[in-house]
Amino acid sequence: MKTSDTSTAPPVFELKGSVLTVMVLHVRETNPELLYPQLEKKIGPARSFFANAPLVIDLKMVAEDEQSALDLQYLAGFLRGLGLVPVGVRGHVAAIADRALATGLGLLAAAPKTEKSVASPEEAPPQAVAEKQPAEEHTADAQPPEPPQPARAATMVIAHPVRSGQQVVAPEGDLVILSSVNAGAEVIAAGNIHIYGALRGRAMAGVHGDVSARVFSLQCNPELVAVAGEYVVNDLLDRAVLNQSVIVTHGTGGLRFEVLGDFRPHG
């Protein structure tokens, strides 16, 4: 960063410090066989999103000897190949400062503690790099989602109707359906199930026994609804909750239905 203003003659430029938001690549592992394919896989598909973005390489998490072994020139070249513009390194050991400068990278002070991760606000990817989680999982026929991240189980979001014969399973976290669950369909989650539409099929929340799980639905007319093993079939539903907006919880002696109101999709 530029900090001083030394000009005394009529100024033809200004030199000022400025606080910028810049993307930081936190390298955890320098093994080229892991690093480069993962970079390619994560950034390659979003190349246009990242195009020409300045990037700082942070090596704080890399051990000293690994840093010395890292081919900075190759890494910088590889990132340029992905459309990024590496501008500097930080968290580096003194021994590689010269090599960084020779590669055309500036030297920055180590990061303050409070920094937020740019592209993945909630999940720490296992090996490397800024990562964008896909916002939506298309799991038409019961494909399990990607393995859960250590910090907290990801919420699975489905943006299309779940249709007769389809099954959507969120084996670790919550499941959010931005549409209806039709008769003959099945939605299953370890956590809560939110349905922003009609529930006409089956919904099973808390399948691993989480009694605090809930089922939310704008229009409740399920074939079967279950929380942590307690279930009710449509026939045994209180008629008062039918087609209402409802929260289903696991209570003592069975499921508890709380009517929130009446929802009409078409006015």
Next chain:
Amino acid sequence: MSKVVVVTSGKGGVGKTTTSAAFAAALAVRGYKTVVIDFDVGLRNLDLVMGCERRVVYDLLNVIHGEGALNQALIKDKRVGNLYILPASQTRDKDALSNEGVGKVIEALRQSFEYIVCDSPAGIEKGAMSAMYFADEALVVTNPEISSVRDSDRIIGMLASKTQRAEQDSDPVNVHLVVTRYDPVRVERGDMLSADDVCEILAIPFLGVVPESKLVLAASNSGIPVTLAEDNDASEAYFDMVDRFLGEDVPYRFMDVQKKGFFSRFFGS
């Protein structure tokens, strides 16, 4: 640029073949070179509805197995110049259909036709799967009753996961809803689902309703696609749908109970 349109429903007897014939004939009348293929191997009907059953020499499976050339199997409609029929085999079963074989036939048809309408058999087995596999567009034919709606729902799910477009991760198949055998009087009485109900459950773009009409059966029995038969409501409804399908903005008709006019109240009709 040619388009493959599958006409499908899951449930049998809802009007897939009638719709295939009417839709293909209407596309041809609108000036598009169109072929309609019968995928109901073993239970072929399309040739009857199109009135060309006495001119079948080779069929779809003959072409797939190289026993006849494609242009030998294509039957030219006698009424509309740019309409052709590719009949199914009656003596084989649906296991004889392979995606590779069907793919080759479709690819060859794409060279010379603008619309390739595939009349799917009922069910969710091999015949229905191979009819929908290469689809760019789909007409989901539904009757206004719950079992048909549920089967359609199942088929829409499969169109989103079991087609070539789904497997290759390209743009999804454009799905359109066609509600057939619609009777506004019975809807008003409450013994038939309304078009709104069906649309709400299936949540796909709505192409229109075909009113219940005695003429549909009469036309089928005499081997005339309903859109080529004399003026009638069902024919107009199909033409409206074809125009909507082609991107025109046509107001929906035949969805409300017709108020009886002054004269018909006296003379009945």
